[in-house]
Each structure stands twice: as structure tokens, then as C-alpha cells.
Amino acid sequence: xxxxxxxxxxxxxxxxxxxxxxxxxxxxxxxxxxxxxxxxxxxxxxxxxxxxxxxxxxxxxxxxxxxxxxxxxxxxxxxxxxxxxxxxxxxxxxxxxxxxxxxxxxxxxxxxx
Amino acid sequence: xxxxxxxxxxxxxxxxxxxxxxxxxxxxxxxxxxxxxxxxxxxxxxxxxxxxxxxxxxxxxxxxxxxxxxxxxxxxxxxxxxxxxxxxxxxxxxxxxxxxxxxxxxxxxxxxxxxx
Numbered sequence: 217x218x219x220x221x222x223x224x225x226x227x228x229x230x231x232x233x234x235x236x237x238x239x240x241x242x243x244x245x246x247x248x249x250x251x252x253x254x255x256x257x258x259x260x261x262x263x264x265x266x267x268x269x270x271x272x273x274x275x276x277x278x279x280x281x282x283x284x285x286x287x288x289x290x291x292x293x294x295x296x297x298x299x300x301x302x303x304x305x306x307x308x309x310x311x312x313x314x315x316x317x318x319x320x321x322x323x324x325x326x327x328x329x
Numbered sequence: 330x331x332x333x334x335x336x337x338x339x340x341x342x343x344x345x346x347x348x349x350x351x352x353x354x355x356x357x358x359x360x361x362x363x364x365x366x367x368x369x370x371x372x373x374x375x376x377x378x379x380x381x382x383x384x385x386x387x388x389x390x391x392x393x394x395x396x397x398x399x400x401x402x403x404x405x406x407x408x409x410x411x412x413x414x415x416x417x418x419x420x421x422x423x424x425x426x427x428x429x430x431x432x433x434x435x436x437x438x439x440x441x442x443x444x445x
Contacts, residue, residue, distance in 0.1 A: 220371070225369075250433075252436075257438065258438055259333070259419050259421070259436025259437050259438050259439055260372070260419075260436045261435075261436065262433040262434070265433075305371075305372065311428070311430065312428050313428060314360070314377065314379065314384065314385075314425075314426040314427060314428050314430070315360065315362075315377075315423055315426050315430070315432065315434060316374055316377060316385055317372075317374060317434070318371070318374075319371040319372040320371055321369065321370060321371045322369075322371070
């Protein structure tokens with residue numbers, strides 16, 4: 217119940233295309249869902265986050281879509297750029313327990329020029 | 330320096346060695362975290378400290394021993410490790426780890442540990 221599943225494991229997209237990464241969870245008590253981006257040799261950095269009271273959140277080219285009934289959420293990267301090539305992690309937490317995140321296994325995104 | 334720093338960046342140790350990883354944050358945060366990142370596995374939360382008190386030990390073997398002398402520093406003491414402990418160890422901090430809050434965790438670059 218504590219797992220967060222993430223797919224695909226790796227993704228190759230052409231420059232200008234849309235990258236879509238999907239995550240699913242089982243624990244309905246989760247109420248905070250961040251996405252982290254990690255470049256080689258660096259630690260993860262927060263990209264965007266959502267709470268379950270909204271179905272979508274957009275920040276620039278990055279959008280989270282959230283489906284509470286299906287217990288799924290996804291990251292859409294519009295107009296993907298080579299600089300977006302990184303590993304992306306979805307995560308979930310119960311705010312009542314502080315920031316004890318459960319992370320997905322990650323998706324390695326490669327955007328071809 | 331700004332942000333979250335970790336030393337050393339790389340460490341090779343034998344199974345009988347004792348070593349320590351150091352993390353320092355310059356962000357004025359009150360919560361600090363240790364994570365283990367292994368290839369093709371999710372980041373695993375190991376320990377959480379909130380206002381210098383340990384609030385989470387995620388069933389971590391006793392060969393890993395954390396220490397948080399103040400809100401800016403976090404150590405991970407290692408002894409009698411196994412080859413399967415080889416991984417990237419990440420430190421993170423956040424303004425607070427108290428219940429009811431969400432927000433950003435700031436990660437350091439990690440220490441790449443190899444156990445021979």
C-alpha cells in the first residue's frame with residue numbers, strides 16, 4: 217500500500233514533442249504529490265506538486281493531471297527540449313505524517329535534438 | 330556555500346571499515362533527511378530529523394547510525410557494511426518536517442558509496 221508505481225521506465229521524445237509520465241498509488245490517505253527532476257551528478261529538485269483537491273496544475277511547460285478516483289497522476293512536458301533530459305520521480309506523502317515521501321522508481325527521459 | 334552540501338562525494342570502503350558521511354544545509358531549515366538511491370529502485374527514505382529529534386527510522390539496519398548535532402548538520406556513520414549497501418546516499422532538508430505541512434525538500438548532490 218505504500219508503493220508508488222511509475223511508468224515508463226525510460227522515454228525518448230523528439231524535440232518539441234510531448235513527454236508523458238504516469239504514476240499510480242494505492243494508499244488513499246496520500247494527499248500531496250510532488251514531481252522531482254534529477255540531472256546526472258545532482259540531487260533531485262522539486263519540479264511541480266499537486267494536492268488532490270484539484271485535477272490539474274500547470275507551471276510553464278509542465279502540467280500535472282490528477283485523477284483521484286483512479287488513484288493516478290501524470291506529468292506532461294509540452295514542447296520538450298533537450299535540456300529536459302533527466303530522470304523524473306513522482307512521489308506521494310501524507311501531510312499528517314510530515315514530509316515522509318514515498319517515491320516512484322523514476323523515468324529516464326531523453327529528448328532528441 | 331549555499332544549499333545542501335555533502336562530503337565526501339565519493340567513498341570506497343571495505344566491509345570492516347568505519348566511515349562517516351556529512352551533510353550541511355545553509356538554508357535555515359529545521360528538518361533533515363537521509364535517502365538511499367540504488368540503481369533502478371525508488372529513493373528509499375532512511376531517517377528523518379525534525380528540530381534535531383529523530384522522527385523516522387525506516388527499518389534501517391543498525392550498521393547505519395545517524396547523528397544530528399544541530400539543525401544544520403547531519404551525519405551518517407557507517408560500520409560493517411555489506412556490498413549491497415553500495416549506493417548513492419542523498420541528504421535533503423526542508424523548512425519543517427512537522428505534520429500538516431507540505432513543501433519542498435532540497436537535496437544535496439549525494440555521496441557515491443562503494444563497499445568492497
